[in-house]
Amino acid sequence: MRISPRALRGRPPVVLLAVLTAALTLPSIPAGARAGGGVPVTRPGSAGPTGGGSVTSLPLTGGRLPAGRTAQRFDLLGVGWDGPARALAGGTVRVRTRDAATGVWSGWHELETDGEDGPDGADAGADATGTAAGRAPRGATAPLWTGPSDGVAVEVTPGPAGPPPGLRVELVDPGEGVRPAGPRTVPAEPSAAEPSAAEPSATEPADGGRRTGHHQAPRPEIVTRAGWGADESIREPDFQYTGPVRAVFVHHTATTTEYACSDAPRLIRAIYQYHVQSNGWRDIGYNFLVDRCGTVYEGRAGGTDLPVHGAHTLGFNTDTAGVAAIGTFVTDVPPADLLTGVARIAAWKLGLTDQDAAGSTRLVSGSDGSLYPAGTGAVLRAVSGHRDAFNTECPGDALYPKLPELRAEAARLQGR
Known part of the structure; x- marks a missing residue:
């Protein structure tokens, strides 16, 4: 975005x-x-x-x-x-x-x-x-x-x-946030096979999206929706899933880069409310967000280890996940901790399906509004920028050149 x-x-x-x-x-x-x-x-x-x-x-x-x-x-x-x-x-x-x-x-x-x-x-x-x-x-x-x-x-x-x-x-x-009714964080653990904290859904994929591969990166600590104060009453109550995640699209939210990390939950709540109540989406568009201190936040509801169908990259929301760096990185250099956080969540999410974070994958466009007409196949990097699929400056001219480093670090975390 x-x-x-x-x-x-x-x-x-x-x-x-x-x-x-x-x-x-x-x-x-x-x-x-x-x-x-x-x-x-x-x-x-x-x-x-x-x-x-x-x-x-x-x-x-x-x-x-x-x-x-x-x-x-x-x-x-x-x-x-x-x-x-x-x-x-x-x-x-x-x-x-x-x-x-x-x-x-x-x-x-x-x-x-x-x-x-x-x-x-x-x-x-x-x-x-x-x-x-x-x-x-x-x-x-x-x-x-x-x-x-x-x-x-x-x-x-x-x-x-x-x-x-x-x-x-x-x-x-954005208000002060709804008091958490569940765990505030998903702890960092190397295992990706433990059960999801999300409620079961009739539309949950049969394999649960947890095809643990040989190159599975450790899961980073993730602040849950309860942790950032999401008002769960405004989103759609059910969850939608896609196929196994084969690519991660990196975005920036283009908000201020000088925020205190303690204010990140307030910013996320505002984006969430706008996506749902103004845009009419079922939930926040991103699957994950990362602040300048490297903290990873759960975005769209449905289970952090499940292939939740997002609304982050027009035409390429299927079989992908969207990770948003909180800040504007057109000229502002992204902090090292933020880059580390993005690499960690990308490595873990892609590793759930044994997708090489340094590799490429073929995706099919779902919208004529993207860089590729609907139904057209496109070979994209497993860690791509938003601009790789849409005519946009996102994730910014200062963050986009960092993607090769992110891919290399994510692949290292996967043991490749």
Whole structure:
């Protein structure tokens, strides 16, 4: 995923059809407000003992929102709409935000309007199943991590197709996290054959995804979803699985690189809420995330040692896993500990099916939106970057050249 942080350097917006603008301090949320009705709507998480966070939608109906009203603060935002994910293709979305502590406004940031990651197949809710109530087809920009903020300005320049219906800015408050109801970590152990901590599912693969090979790397310690405070009430309750994992795609979240590692769970909760409540996906898109200190976090639910079907690399979510490095690594050099964490989780995950982390594999594209038309076979490295399958800068120009080192280290951990 690319959560674009690029500030535009003073250039005025280019008007293709119309420019929709909104400059505001956040409005209060009236009870009973409905989405798309021209008034703010909040979608809370569960009322957990320590708070599950919320997503607030501010409609861009009529091109403007009133200023001067107040509401809860937010840490992440994006712009969403009703209809296909690519409805804003060719358009631009710019945002700027106000720091809640200082009142200082940021420069303009441009959000990515083309869906870089997400479920394969038709544009639909609940990872293209279209079966979940309240998850009709909708699209959204890549999100932007803002940190604690209390004001926002938005400019939308539609693409050739015109403005999609239901344009809205989505403001995410990650909350304090739901108090853990299960283990906070999966301990680091060399064995990959022990049972998964996930609940059994009718759709679990017959082999459990645990074909232990000769070159099995040790499992790193993994912070569970309970450990980062996931609100399990907002995701789809069942799990989806794919075939044996034969490749790992490395991403960056493009959030700040200067965060304290203790704040990583808050950032993950915000991404999770945006993926589910704004994008309409069944769960967070990534299978794993790694912070700057090298800590590995469980992403999509279903069992860390099982081949959980993710929504991380459009066209290539089948038989793969997505690992997101938390930070922006376009020019910022990824910390050594982060690289070690990515190598460890990639080595372990690929080793479960005896896939050589330094080798290659053949995958079949599931989407015309990728670099390869749907149904086309592609030979990709077992540890690939997001840009190897999609036209994107992800995982950043500073992280992507590190992939050969990651492959070598992961292969070493596998005993190759």
